[in-house]
Amino acid sequence: MTAFVPKIVTTIREGYSLATFRADAAAGATVAVVALPLAMALGIASGASPDKGLITAIVAGFLVSALGGSRVQIGGPTGAFVVVVFTVIARHGYDGLILATLLAGIILIAAGYARLGALIRFIPYTVVTGFTAGIAVIIASSQIRDFLGLDMAAVPADFVPKWLAYVGAIRTIDAPTVAVGMAALAIILMLKRIAPRVPAFLVAVVLASIVVVASGAHVATIGSRFPAMPSGIAMPAFPVWTLAKLQAVLPSAFTIAFLAGVEALLSAVVADGMIGSRHRSNQELVAQGVANIASALFGGLPATGAIARTATAIKAGARTPVAGMLHAVFVLLFVVFGGRLMAFVPMAALAAILFVVAWGMSEKERFVGLLRMPNGDRAVLLLTFGLTVLVDLTVAIGVGVTLAALLFMARMSETVAITGPDDDALTERGTLPDGVEMFRIDGPFFFGVAAGLMDTYRRLGSVPRVLILRLEQVPMLDASGVAAIAELLRRADAMHTRVILCGLSPQPTAMLARARLGSMVSTATYAEALVQARAMSASG
Secondary structure, three states: OHHHOOHHHHHHHHOOOHHHHHHHHHHHHHHHHHHHHHHHHHHHHOOOOHHHHHHHHHHHHHHHHHHOOOOOOOEEOOHHHHHHHHHHHHHHHHHHHHHHHHHHHHHHHHHHHOOOHHHHHHOOHHHHHHHHHHHHHHHHHHOHHHHHOOOOOOOOOOHHHHHHHHHHOHHHOOHHHHHHHHHHHHHHHHHHHHOOOOOHHHHHHHHHHHHHHHHOOOOOEHHHHOOOOOOOOOOOOOOOOOHHHHHHHHHHHHHHHHHHHHHHHHHHHHHHHHHOOOOOHHHHHHHHHHHHHHHHHOOOOOOEEOHHHHHHHHHOOOOOOHHHHHHHHHHHHHHHHHHHHHHHOEHHHHHHHHHHHHHHHHOHHHHHHHHOOOHHHHHHHHHHHHHHHHOOHHHHHHHHHHHHHHHHHHHHHHHOEEEOOOOOOOHHHHHOOOOEEEEEEEOOEOHHHHHHHHHHHHOOOOOOOEEEEEEEEOOOEOHHHHHHHHHHHHHHHHOOOEEEEEOOOHHHHHHHHHHOOOOOEEEOOHHHHHHHHHHHHHHO
16 A cells, blocks of 8 residues: 555655755755745736735645655645636635635545546646646736736736737836836846856845835835735635535636646656656645645645746755655745735736746747647647637636547547458458358457448448457457447348357457347357358358
8 A cells, every 4th residue: 555655654764864854954945935936926826815825835835745645746836727726716706716626635635546646647748738838828918917017907817808908008008117027037037047046036026126115116016916915824714615606616626636636746757757766646646635625724725746846846955755844834934924025025026937937837849849740739739728828728628638539539540450351451361161251350449440340341242141250459349349349240140140259358358248248159269260150151
């Protein structure tokens, strides 16, 4: 049962020294410095407030590390949730988001104990790239007002109305706000280029705040936008809910769970590659579920493993999950003792941070690379991207995965060969006795190719006395394949043709047994099938 043992238990059993603690503490402090401004920015971008992002970094960040299946996973709010969180808050209020996050946590725990962690790797690459790039576009577009200082009472949630509103307010651009935003953006980009180890986000926020306070510039800050910001963490509370509200937020809960699972396990894989470890995917899903439930109870946002913060922790020397736990503690200390300083942070500086985050999420090289793939892959990529930006993330994921699955089925069906009596490739034709015909299926026999069997059967010039159906190269049979074989048996029986199935593998054998098709003649080898066919044909 090591699949459900948190990695921290493993690391303690291996021996935890003072030197390891020092390394973890240094890494935890480093990643906390990165997480502080990012959590605030993501809280605002999600349609909530900065303190919600910080609560998520503290509560979920601690539990993801304490209970997770990865040695150095760092949890917290991420850009992947911005779109769905903003939408849920707009439609159902913040209580609706809390309820959706709670349900997502339960779904993740159930997925972990159902051992679905390994299935995440089957999510199509084109779908993940498409919706990630779409989220990046939405994050960047949501920050235009704060970066330019536009005088707008509210920003529409949908992409096209949002840009129409920006165009309508273009005359209200505020020069001091633009200057602060551009300066913060320049600092971030410069530090990432010449001093990548320096916490660029924090430096940009601190310098921008100092300049605004010292100059007395009238620009929007966290304090002016959120005057009632709490300076601590509230006690956990369960949201008020009704059955109707639960049903309304359930689709969003599945989307949150999907995003949390995908990003957490992708982050764990990246971490494994950097430190030469191996994560426990199912335990990671359980930890993500517990972390999301706890975050919701404390009033936080959805959380998952953060790839960039995890990589930062590793580069800073993190060795065990203690680094992630200490990162959460350091963020908590800031909220308790320095929370009031958040009021001086300019909104334009946080917008600059989110522009950089969005650019990193866009993965432009991968996106452009996928555009060079075949038409089907391009269609999945662009459709998922377009639906994410213009419609809804839940719809985009559902349509993208469905289209990718159909595309895969179509391609699989092209690789499956059903050889009939009039095919030139049938080299065994000369060995068949009079009155005997033979079909051979090569490849998985699923719904995408089931119709091909009946098409081949209809091409028979005359009605044979015996038909051999060779299935040695069929590793898998689904319900549609069973139905096709059942229909073949029915039509053959109506024409007084005997059918012999030969070379059945274990899975097809089990599927046909479940179908209870009645008495079937089957043989282990083709040679045995020929012997039986000769006897049947001779007996008429």
